[in-house]
Amino acid sequence: MEEFKLYKETESQIHEALYDNLSLLSAFYPMTEKFSLVFRRDMFVKNNKAAFHEVIYYLLQILDPVKAGEIFSSWPLIDLKEEPKFRNDLLAYVNTLNTVYPNTDIPKCQASSLISPGGFNFAFFMLKISQLVIFEHLRQNGQTPLSQIKGNHQISSPIKIQEENLKKETMYIESITSELFEEFKKKLISSRESGLEITEQIKMSDQDICTKRKKLKNDKVEFIKKFPKYPPLASLENEIMQLKSQIDKIINLSKTFQLNENLLKWLCDTNVTLEYNEEAFAASEDVAIIITSKKELDLCQYFQALLVFLEKKSVEFQRPIDFEALKLTRADIQSQIKKNEDILKKFKIEGERINKILDYLSENN
Incomplete structure (x- = not known):
């Protein structure tokens, strides 16, 4: 029960962090009308293909407009026949991001996850992409990551102040998300070990039952030999x-x-x-x-x-x-x-x- 509660809390925090990241980016990159219609905190709690198309198009347009133009050559996606090609091109590109951008740590994603986009793993996948987009935005605008800043710096520009706050929020959210995800993985490993122990106990019980059944069968044979004329x-x-x-x-x-x-x-x-x-x-x-x-x-x-x-x-x-x-x-x-x-x-x-x-x-x- 405690593990399930922790799982739900972690999932809720991931959805909240993704919503906050997209809200921060919208201050620099305005959302379209269609994006605003699907944008909400719990949009990926369940399968939501419309929200997935809008969010991934929004993020990739910020990260790499040229590559996004190649993937979304037929944007908006109206014809269902074009969706398989879109998913394959998108996966091929996203799975190379860890090489292009070191330390990104974006989890591998399967085509089946994009057919029904929603749930814990998909929300975490989208969160990591949003974090990459935020860091690239900061890098391209000449901002140093928070981990490399030494001493106090006076920032007078309102845009720089917003970017600094954005970096702080992003780093904080990423640290909390990583800790919670690591804790969840530990709990998952512990649950698997407990499950293996229970499975082993069941196996031993089955063997014991088989042994008892054989003994009972042998006892019946011995009984018949000892009392052959004993009536039913x-x-x-x-x-x-x-x-x-x-x-x-x-x-x-x-x-x-x-x-x-x-x-x-x-x-x-x-x-x-x-x-x-x-x-x-x-x-x-x-x-x-x-x-x-x-x-x-x-x-x-x-x-x-x-x-x-x-x-x-x-x-x-x-x-x-x-x-x-x-x-x-x-x-x-x-x-x-x-x-x-x-x-x-x-x-x-x-x-x-x-x-x-x-x-x-x-x-x-």
């Missing part, structure tokens, strides 16, 4: 659910058997005591009609009511109760309970085996 997880879950269902059935069967066992003991017992509890006495409507008194137990009425009750329930019994069959059923239930206990033990052993396998998997992952 979905099948194992189904088996566990079936075992749980069987266990629930066994528990319910055990409870039912316990109740039947208690009933069987009561039926087989010869020492049964008949008790009468008035408060707990309850009878159906058919039996209640026979019972006339609940205060005392009348055996005649009791057996008569019992007979009615048994006749009513006899329809529900498909066959008489066979006590020998009950004994055999009891033996079968006990045998089934024994088998279920064995199944539960095997299930417990299998559960321990499954836990060991899961522990092995978690340790290797």
Whole structure:
């Protein structure tokens, strides 16, 4: 975020410096009407072909009118077909300025930059040309660069005073621009180094992921070798659910058997005591009609009511109760309970085996 902020500040200062340079030159070389229409501080923030044509024509007319006449032989540029030739001639000339004028340090420019003239690099390119034009103006008018002036000089001419101020402003702007541009290049280099470090870290992470994937694949192979008959997880879950269902059935069967066992003991017992509890006495409507008194137990009425009750329930019994069959059923239930206990033990052993396998998997992952 700080680097982006610095970038935008530097770009704004470059546009401001270019605007100031052109404003100073306009004091000696008046602008045309078309130039004034496109001239503003932010004219090269975005692509602006019209402003580019006017500014470069203005600067080259000041720097070298003869060469400008050759490049702008068809000025103003109206026919779009003439623009490619104009761009090529202009680049060929501008790229020789560093040789013709030593220490100019004008950056190289590509033809693609002139098709859509605008942005940071293009504005810096135009700024360096404007600085060259200002220095050449000062040199041709007999002024010594500020870096070579020694002592104090009295300048009485208003034009000389303006030129001196122009030189000071130009040198100041150039120094600030150079410092900011150098700082920006340092930040850019630092950002590139950080980007390379991040790229290297990503590369190492990718290698680590590949290694982990190979290890996981090998672990799966080893696991299959160690447990070749181990069922799939979905099948194992189904088996566990079936075992749980069987266990629930066994528990319910055990409870039912316990109740039947208690009933069987009561039926087989010869020492049964008949008790009468008035408060707990309850009878159906058919039996209640026979019972006339609940205060005392009348055996005649009791057996008569019992007979009615048994006749009513006899329809529900498909066959008489066979006590020998009950004994055999009891033996079968006990045998089934024994088998279920064995199944539960095997299930417990299998559960321990499954836990060991899961522990092995978690340790290797």
